[in-house]
Amino acid sequence: MGLGGVGGFDYLCKMSGLYIHIPLCASKCNYCNFYSVGRNSNGDRKDLSAHLVAALKGEMDERRGRSADSSDFLANAPLTSIYIGGGTPTLLEPAGLKDILEHAGKLWNCAGLKEITLEANPEDLTDEYVVTLAGVEAKGESVPTFNRLSIGIQSFDDGLLKLMNRRHDAKRAREAVRMTQKIGGSTGGVEHGAKRHTAGFGANISIDLIWGIPGMTMAQWERTLDEAAGLGVQHISAYHLTIEPGTVFGKWAAGDRQLRNDAIFAPIPEAETERQYELLCRKLSDAGFEHYEISNFAKPGYRAIHNSGYWSGEAYLGIGPSAHSFDGKKRREWVTADLEKYITAFGENTGSGRMGEIYDGETLTDRELRNERIMTGLRRVEGIDMGDFEKQFGKGKTDELIEKAERFVVKGLLVQEGKNKSLPTFRLPEEKFLLSDYIIGGLFE
Numbered sequence: 001m002g003l004g005g006v007g008g009f010d011y012l013c014k015m016s017g018l019y020i021h022i023p024l025c026a027s028k029c030n031y032c033n034f035y036s037v038g039r040n041s042n043g044d045r046k047d048l049s050a051h052l053v054a055a056l057k058g059e060m061d062e063r064r065g066r067s068a069d070s071s072d073f074l075a076n077a078p079l080t081s082i083y084i085g086g087g088t089p090t091l092l093e094p095a096g097l098k099d100i101l102e103h104a105g106k107l108w109n110c111a112g113l114k115e116i117t118l119e120a121n122p123e124d125l126t127d128e129y130v131v132t133l134a135g136v137e138a139k140g141e142s143v144p145t146f147n148r149l150s151i152g153i154q155s156f157d158d159g160l161l162k163l164m165n166r167r168h169d170a171k172r173a174r175e176a177v178r179m180t181q182k183i184g185g186s187t188g189g190v191e192h193g194a195k196r197h198t199a200g201f202g203a204n205i206s207i208d209l210i211w212g213i214p215g216m217t218m219a220q221w222e223r224t225l226d227e228a229a230g231l232g233v234q235h236i237s238a239y240h241l242t243i244e245p246g247t248v249f250g251k252w253a254a255g256d257r258q259l260r261n262d263a264i265f266a267p268i269p270e271a272e273t274e275r276q277y278e279l280l281c282r283k284l285s286d287a288g289f290e291h292y293e294i295s296n297f298a299k300p301g302y303r304a305i306h307n308s309g310y311w312s313g314e315a316y317l318g319i320g321p322s323a324h325s326f327d328g329k330k331r332r333e334w335v336t337a338d339l340e341k342y343i344t345a346f347g348e349n350t351g352s353g354r355m356g357e358i359y360d361g362e363t364l365t366d367r368e369l370r371n372e373r374i375m376t377g378l379r380r381v382e383g384i385d386m387g388d389f390e391k392q393f394g395k396g397k398t399d400e401l402i403e404k405a406e407r408f409v410v411k412g413l414l415v416q417e418g419k420n421k422s423l424p425t426f427r428l429p430e431e432k433f434l435l436s437d438y439i440i441g442g443l444f445e
């Protein structure tokens with residue numbers, strides 16, 4: 001079906017994002033449970049990279065071809081953002097990344113693109129790599145080009161980086177950011193759509209940090225935050241470590257593993273978690289970052305557009321093994337987490353067209369949709385607008401939610417605002433962000 005089949009012209013005011021997953025990692029980090037395939041030798045990697053790029057392009061063709069029945073999920077909506085993540089996308093050569101972007105540019109309307117992010121690991125951002133990437137950018141007149149880099153630094157403490165089995169040390173992380181700012185800041189840039197960031201990817205850098213690491217002292221955390229705040233980056237994502245079963249950390253936590261300082265490897269106590277989170281909020285606020293989502297901080301004008309789309313329930317299409325898609329309404333779909341099967345299905349010389357084995361999905365119930373809206377709304381500083389909620393879910397369910405929320409307002413766990421007293425906005429106060437699971441769970445149906 002055509003445009004009408006995806007809800008008339010309602011896409012015109014909607015954002016839509018394209019996510020491309022590169023499931024390659026040179027080694028496995030001790031806390032990570034994402035799907036990725038390890039590759040150590042360079043030759044092996046190059047060969048695999050070529051097959052992966054061909055298969056990603058094959059899947060893009062397949063998904064775009066399905067727009068006739070709207071399972072492209074984006075249908076004909078112009079793209080607002082592209083995000084190449086992983087895994088480790090910087091294990092691909094810049095030419096491979098360009099190839100992927102070029103292909104996306106041919107298939108989707110990129111005239112309104114605002115943000116094109118590349119996830120990078122510090123050890124891959126060598127002089128040569130950044131120069132080549134910037135060169136690709138400069139020549140990319142008719143191709144969407146990166147205007148944002150998200151670097152997985154995690155910590156500026158060498159001992160903790162080793163504990164997490166990261167491949168870089170603090171020195172490499174510093175150098176990667178400085179070099180990217182120097183080389184990637186002035187060349188290249190985005191000529192597509194909104195001219196918000198036209199100075200190249202070096203002028204819009206995000207870094208990831210992890211806190212709540214067993215054995216991490218307040219002094220170590222403070223030094224990492226001071227370094228991060230002083231780097232001149234535009235965005236910081238700071239995630240609390242979750243110890244997942246099946247990871248190395250999961251095994252250590254289950255097995256009384258001793259740390260260097262004689263402590264036992266175990267989740268940190270709640271009081272320590274609170275102190276680390278308070279320090280994070282204070283340091284980044286003092287450095288001029290706005291805390292716009294539980295784990296995300298941005299300099300004014302630099303909130304992550306792609307991730308904000310996820311949090312506000314916009315449509316997105318995920319390409320690549322284990323990538324997820326959402327149609328902006330009720331339907332979620334994901335690609336099998338199996339690189340070999342993926343390449344067999346979509347690769348250049350192998351495309352088998354056996355899509356049934358590649359995709360899985362679910363249709364969310366109204367109750368699941370409401371709960372999801374509550375969760376993503378309250379994780380953001382804007383909170384959840386009951387007027388919008390009522391438009392989507394009707395008066396009965398909205399009245400129920402308001403009644404529940406008011407109980408949390410009385411206890412100071414939610415803030416109630418807005419001019420419309422009967423349809424207010426509820427949001428979490430920053431100092432209660434750590435209780436978000438408890439509060440959000442209490443509002444769920």
Ligand code: SF4
Binds near residue numbers: 034036087
């Ligand atoms: S580099 Fe990223 S995706 Fe790969 S193992 Fe480490 S945390 Fe996981």
